[in-house]
Amino acid sequence: MTPLQRTSKKTGIILLPVLIILGLAAALTINMLFLSRLRLRERESILHTAQLHAALTDAALQAMQRLADDEDLQADHPKETWAQSLEYTTPTGISLWIGITDQNSKFDLNNVWFESTPNEQLLAQDALMDMLTYLGDYNPVDRIQALADWVDPDEDGFRESDWYEENDLSNRCPNAWLNTISELTRVAGFSKDYLTNRHEWARSSSSYTLRDYLAVIPGSRRSPVPINVNTAPPALLRAVAGIGQDTWVDYLLTFRANGALTSLDPLMAIVDASKADYLRKILDVRSTVYAIHVRAFQGDHTARLLALVRRDPTDGGVQVLQWML
Ligand SMILES: [Ca+2]
Numbered sequence: 001m002t003p004l005q006r007t008s009k010k011t012g013i014i015l016l017p018v019l020i021i022l023g024l025a026a027a028l029t030i031n032m033l034f035l036s037r038l039r040l041r042e043r044e045s046i047l048h049t050a051q052l053h054a055a056l057t058d059a060a061l062q063a064m065q066r067l068a069d070d071e072d073l074q075a076d077h078p079k080e081t082w083a084q085s086l087e088y089t090t091p092t093g094i095s096l097w098i099g100i101t102d103q104n105s106k107f108d109l110n111n112v113w114f115e116s117t118p119n120e121q122l123l124a125q126d127a128l129m130d131m132l133t134y135l136g137d138y139n140p141v142d143r144i145q146a147l148a149d150w151v152d153p154d155e156d157g158f159r160e161s162d163w164y165e166e167n168d169l170s171n172r173c174p175n176a177w178l179n180t181i182s183e184l185t186r187v188a189g190f191s192k193d194y195l196t197n198r199h200e201w202a203r204s205s206s207s208y209t210l211r212d213y214l215a216v217i218p219g220s221r222r223s224p225v226p227i228n229v230n231t232a233p234p235a236l237l238r239a240v241a242g243i244g245q246d247t248w249v250d251y252l253l254t255f256r257a258n259g260a261l262t263s264l265d266p267l268m269a270i271v272d273a274s275k276a277d278y279l280r281k282i283l284d285v286r287s288t289v290y291a292i293h294v295r296a297f298q299g300d301h302t303a304r305l306l307a308l309v310r311r312d313p314t315d316g317g318v319q320v321l322q323w324m325l
């Protein structure tokens, strides 16, 4: 073998590991570039999300201020400033939509039980059954009993924790109020689509869902959380007033069409005497609990916030009950 041949063979032996190392280095570089781009995208996404969340929070705080600034805390109606939805774009290019819905415009399902005499609780449950029947749930008795057992503090009913255990369900009665409307699906007799099934009024072709009339306001109470006659949909008012009270509800709707009701007295002066006590407890002209909905958009990114807040009717102070981003 000549010296030249020996050198070429050695060079070949050296070149192979060099090529492998170069190949590995290139693969590593590509991988690092890929990872750094991925991290950059992740960082950008985190930054976008953080910017959207900051904008949502800022918008919700402004909405709470609008509620606090309401000039008349003793009456609430859909023409007030707080009730108008808002849209604007921030200097950083985030588009925002803000809407406030009055939760007292619906019936609070937690009214199924409250600290009171057994007789008053039964009256409230009977009224809830009548109302649901009017709204299209023609067999609400077992459901309302199950809901009352879910909420009431004892374990003495037909649908208490024992029943869920005997039926191999993982649920147990919390014996406390519902926190969200989605919790309703865990209560015996309530299906996932109970609130969203479409019903049709017997007297018209318009369709609706129970979700339009029912709310969940968390918190204990000593009397039912009332429905605001200025903001409640006519069908809910008819359902609450009961069969045979259509003329009275027509008066109510005529009154409020001429301006917000600031007192229940004119209505109570003309209501059926047998209904007056209950209606005084379940109706009001003001609201105390509101849902603030905020949506934020920027490019392909969107985010939402739902805040449930309670406003003190004496000083207008607004307190957060739930904050869901
Ligand atoms: Ca007001």
Ligand SMILES: [Ca+2]
Pocket (backbone or CB within 6 Å): 148, 149, 150, 151, 152, 153, 154, 155, 156, 157, 160, 173, 175
């Ligand atoms: Ca119970």
